[in-house]
Amino acid sequence: MTICLYGSPISTFARKVAIGLDLKELQYDLVDALTPDRREELRKLNPRLEVPVLTDGDLVIVNSSDILQYLDWRYPEQPLYPAKIEERVLARTFERLADQRLDPIVVDCSYWSWADRDDKPPPGLFEAGQRDIDTVFDRLEQMLGARPQPWPFQTPGVVECAWFANLAALRTFGLAIDPERFPAVMNWFKAMRTHPVFVADAKRTAAFLKDLKHLTHERKRLFWSGDRLEWMLSRGFDRWFMAEIDAGRATFAPG
Numbered sequence: 001m002t003i004c005l006y007g008s009p010i011s012t013f014a015r016k017v018a019i020g021l022d023l024k025e026l027q028y029d030l031v032d033a034l035t036p037d038r039r040e041e042l043r044k045l046n047p048r049l050e051v052p053v054l055t056d057g058d059l060v061i062v063n064s065s066d067i068l069q070y071l072d073w074r075y076p077e078q079p080l081y082p083a084k085i086e087e088r089v090l091a092r093t094f095e096r097l098a099d100q101r102l103d104p105i106v107v108d109c110s111y112w113s114w115a116d117r118d119d120k121p122p123p124g125l126f127e128a129g130q131r132d133i134d135t136v137f138d139r140l141e142q143m144l145g146a147r148p149q150p151w152p153f154q155t156p157g158v159v160e161c162a163w164f165a166n167l168a169a170l171r172t173f174g175l176a177i178d179p180e181r182f183p184a185v186m187n188w189f190k191a192m193r194t195h196p197v198f199v200a201d202a203k204r205t206a207a208f209l210k211d212l213k214h215l216t217h218e219r220k221r222l223f224w225s226g227d228r229l230e231w232m233l234s235r236g237f238d239r240w241f242m243a244e245i246d247a248g249r250a251t252f253a254p255g
Contacts, residue, residue: 150191
């Protein structure tokens with residue numbers, strides 16, 4: 001059977017899964033499913049038109065966390081999750097902190113770097129983003145400080161899969177890690193940046209984004225859902241968001 005990852009280099013959650021596949025040294029086909037010519041193919045696999053989607057033979061798995069869990073069930077060699085149940089629970093806490101708290105901020109601040117826009121970010125967006133990221137890093141620093149170094153679960157796995165893409169994008173999108181305030185976070189990130197799997201992911205993404213003019217991906221109508229939408233509204237950018245809807249620049253998952 002052939003494993004196929006329907007993702008995109010512009011999707012942080014698709015990169016999360018690709019890193020997991022590479023850490024497990026599994027062979028797979030990578031399909032950029034966010035191009036217009038793949039839209040109907042993606043719709044058949046996931047009616048919400050969201051990536052990542054993984055197919056393994058006739059089996060279809062949607063959602064990055066479910067995909068990584070499936071990979072460990074189906075291919076237990078080089079596991080992404082720790083062996084002890086208590087450690088697995090803690091690893092999921094690390095993963096959720098990245099997926100639900102860090103990702104929305106970074107992605108919401110990224111649109112003026114790659115999307116096709118002729119406006120400026122709403123006033124205060126990046127200041128709010130940096131404040132909230134620092135709050136996330138405060139918690140992460142405490143969690144990392146109580147764990148083995150440099151890998152909190154002995155070897156890179158699901159936790160690093162979840163964190164790397166957004167940590168690597170911070171500087172590009174006008175955000176930062178304060179190395180004096182968050183030394184454990186910075187040292188952990190440095191360890192990832194020298195690991196061959198994460199180096200390969202960064203190079204793959206940089207090559208893809210080098211020339212935005214070649215992209216056929218949707219860059220005018222931004223897709224909104226879940227925590228990314230919640231963060232923007234909860235930080236007081238609701239009027240900006242309503243203007244996006246009125247201008248036809250916002251889109252949502254189909255029914």
